[in-house]
Amino acid sequence: MMEKVLLSIIAASVLCVVSSHVQHQYHFVYEVKNMTEAQSYCRDKYTDLATIDDMEDVKTLTDMVDLNKMVLDEDGQATVWIGLYDDEQLNSWRWSDRHAEVEFTNWAKGEPNNDGSVEYCTEMYDPGVWNDLRCARTLRAVCSSVRGSDVKFILINTTMNWTEAQSYCRANYTDLATVRNEAENQEVKNLTDGEEVWIGLFKDSWKWSDGSNSSFRYWASGEPNNYAGKKEDCVAMNFNHAGGWEDWNCDQNKPFICYKGIFTPSSSFPETTEQFAEIDPKHKMRVSVKMNSALDLNNPEVMEEVLKQLKQRMKEKGVNEDVKLSWKKQPDGKVFHKEKKKTFCLLSPSHRGRSRCTHVKARPHSNAVDTPKSGDKRPAHQYHFVYEVKNMKEAQSYCRDKYTDLATIDDMEDVKTLTGMMDLNKMVLDEDGQATVWIGLYDDEQLNSWRWSDRHAEVEFKNWKKGQPDNYMSVEHCTMMLTTGKWNDERCDRTLRAVCSSVRGSNVTFILINSTMSWTEAQSYCRANYTDLATVRNEAENQEVKNLTDGEWVWIGLFRDSWKWSDGSNSSFRYWKSGEPNGGKKACVAMNFNRSGGWGDWTCDQNKPFICYKEIVPKHKMRVSVKMNSALDLNNPEVMEEVLKQESFETVVERRTLNKLFSIMDIDQQPLHHTVDRQRRRRRCSAD
Structure with missing residues (x-):
């Protein structure tokens, strides 16, 4: 056997x-055309403009796009037409559960009214009536769990936008709640205790150019928005926003994506x-x-x-x-090959042809991963997951006793590392059935400091409206400029236009961005395309920004930051998920691994697994190739000492590091060995 x-x-x-299914073969066309022209071109050369069925398609297109060939839009963004458009003749409401028919509705008087032409989702509020609302608003949601003819409704504690609520309900239950009759409407009403909540009804007048019935949507935050009352009936992907979709005027000229149907x-x-x-x-x-x-x-x-x-x-x-x-079969006729260890070499071009190789040994994820920071003076972090549940204070004590402290997270690379490490099979889920773990961030009630997004700028000038900032409901952490030029604190997840700054020496230029976005998205956009969100240093600059906005409310770069790391680190990195932090007496932070590692604020007495870290001093090993003009014995102590004295070595690493390197490189106490292969003599890298 x-x-x-x-x-x-x-x-x-x-x-x-x-x-044996119909598949899509996508084709990017970088020549710009309006939507009608793009549709005609795709139908002539391929099958039609691109239909996108799921996140796998989004990822495929994000990987395919060549940003170097892109003609950017008026906002400097890489947007391309896809096949989705708004059919004015269609004004249909549908349930998120695609198998359910819309037979029962319970709209409040005068609803739905599609106020501002941006209300496509449905909330239930006291006394159990329905209202159409912007899908980007953050509310709690009601999910449904369907088992045969049995339907159970579940109220979710976390606030999120409608799209996030849909994804959450589909991932953890069956779908967002479908309300089929008066009895179910009353059941949901009783569950919510009069609070506003999302249910699964949404308006969908959007159609695919090829007639596909795909219900997948991937709107960017605040979209679709019929911006400034304009007629925006066509859809483009924005590759500066992870491929998120935006509605645009169909007359705009953009690159586009076609597809060919293949069987x-x-x-x-x-x-x-x-x-x-x-x-x-x-x-x-x-x-x-x-x-x-x-x-x-x-x-x-x-x-x-x-x-x-x-x-x-x-x-x-x-x-x-x-x-x-x-x-x-591979070229040698075999199918399987033994996997080889991989060595990554960082070659320094500045040493006149002498290449240095720094070895990084590839290894699988474990419960301890080192994350050295390039150019960071802080010691590297070795993270450790602890799956035993504790409250925040107990977790902090445990980490300080066994390791260094609760985890400090410096960047998206750390988030990615931790997401890769986490073992869902060991997780104790929270009350919402989510995999959340404590990290070291907490809200220091004694600290109420305002900072500029540009970390080099001091907060010396302020222009608050009377009575502001008031941190209403304990959730207003970002700053917008009002019509008068005065400032007001606001929820960071609100979508507004933003003002970026471009700094060249002492010259500062302010730029008004046409797209609406949350404060965090605006910060990322400004940093990617200019210098940062606008820093307003004096009355003259305040007037300049006010004149630029023409009285419209806009984001500027000031934000409140009372959040501190347990270890005292000054890391300014934050990775809040949509709608977080949402205030109340929630002063401690957990990562949610069901939401891509996004952060949320929680009451500190909750019991959760947690992440510790240990400071490590990484050891760097190098193999050095030496080119000789004579038959010197490189293992002669005097020769080795002379090699160490070479200027090119001492400018790279400290002398004591090299001494240690040569002393430990080989167990036979012969650090340097001759290489027969001429190629390896010029550049030699091999893992220990």
């Missing part, structure tokens, strides 16, 4: 997957190779096979057994039986 082979999909051999063989088609020879889309996966024995993985019987296990796994996951699997 053949020994069992343990499979995991990582990397080793190539597997081809062929599915793969199935039993309903004649089995002719010519029909599909050029357009058969084969999806390739790399498969790693972990073995407990010395099986020959290139043995046909072994490969067949591996395929059987893969097919069984796919069947268990609900993959259609029309998916065919086959192995792809």
Whole structure:
């Protein structure tokens, strides 16, 4: 009997997957056209303008786009037409649960009114009546859990926008609540205790150019917005905002994305190779096979057994039986190859052809990961997940006793590292069924400091409106400039236009951005395209920004920051999820791994798993190649000392580091060895 082979999909051999469904082959066209022209072009050359079915398609297009070829829009953004448009003749309300018909409604008097032409989602409020509302507003939500004919409604504690609520309900229950009759309406009303909540009804007059019924939407924050009352009936992807969608006037000229519909063989088609020879889309996966024995993985019987296990796994996951699997041979005729260790070399071009190689050993995620910061004077962090639940104070004490402190997070690389480390199987979920863990950030009630987004600027000039800032409901942490030029504190998730600053020496230019966005999005946009969100240093600059806005409310760069790290770090990095922090007596912060690691504020007495960190002093090892003009003995102590004295070495690392390096490089006490290979003599990098 053949020994069992343990499979995991990582990397080793190539597997081809062929599915008999219509697929999309996307094509970017960087020549700019208006929506009508783009549609005609796509229908003539391909099938139609792009239809996008899911986040996998968004990711595919985000990876495909060549920003160097893009003609940017009037806001300096990389936006491209896709096939979605607003059909004025269609004004349909639909349930998020696509199988449900809209037979019962309970609109408040005068609703829905689509105020400002931006209200596409539905809230329920006391006394159980419905109102159409901007989908970007943050509310609690009611989900439904459907088991056969049994329906259970669940009130979610966290506030989020409608799209986030839909994703949350679909991920954790069945969908956002469908209310089919008066009895269910009363049940939801009783559950909410009169609070405003999202339900699953939404208006969808958006149609795909090719007539597809795809219900997938990926609107950017604050979109669609019919900005400034303009007629914005066509949709573009914005690759400066993770591919998020925006409504635009259809007369704008933009690059665009076409698609070609391609079919793969199935039993309903004649089995002719010519029909599909050029357009058969084969999806390739790399498969790693972990073995407990010395099986020959290139043995046909072994490969067949591996395929059987893969097919069984796919069947268990609900993959259609029309998916065919086959192995792809490599140029040497083999399918499997033993995985080699990888070494990454950082080569310094400044040493006249002498290349230095710094070795970074690749390793799988574990419960302890080092995250050295390039150019950061703070010690590197080795993170440790603790899955035992504690309140914030207990977690802090535990981390300080066993490690250094609760986790400080400096950037998105840290967020990505922690997301990769976390083991969901070990997690104790919170009251909302979410995987949340304490980190070291907390709200210091004694601290109420306002700071500029530009961290180099001091807050010396302020122009608050009378009675402001008032931090209404304890959720107003960002600053907008009003019509009068006065300032007001506001919720950071509100969508407004923004003013960026471009700084060149002592010259400062202010730029008004046409798109509306949250304060955090505005900060990211300004930093990516200019210098930062506007810093207003004096009355003259305040007047300049006021004149630029023509009386419209806009974001400027001032924000309130009473949040501190447990270890006293001054890291200004924040990764709040939408609608957070949302105030009340919630002074401690947790990461939510069901929401891409986004942060939320919580009451500190909640019990949660947590993340500690330990400061580490990373050891850097280098292998050094030495080019000689004579037959010197490089292991002679005097020769090694002379090498250490070379100026090119001492300008790279400290002398004591190199001494240590040469002393520990080889266990035979012969640090330097001759290399026969001429290529390796010029640039030699090999892992220990």
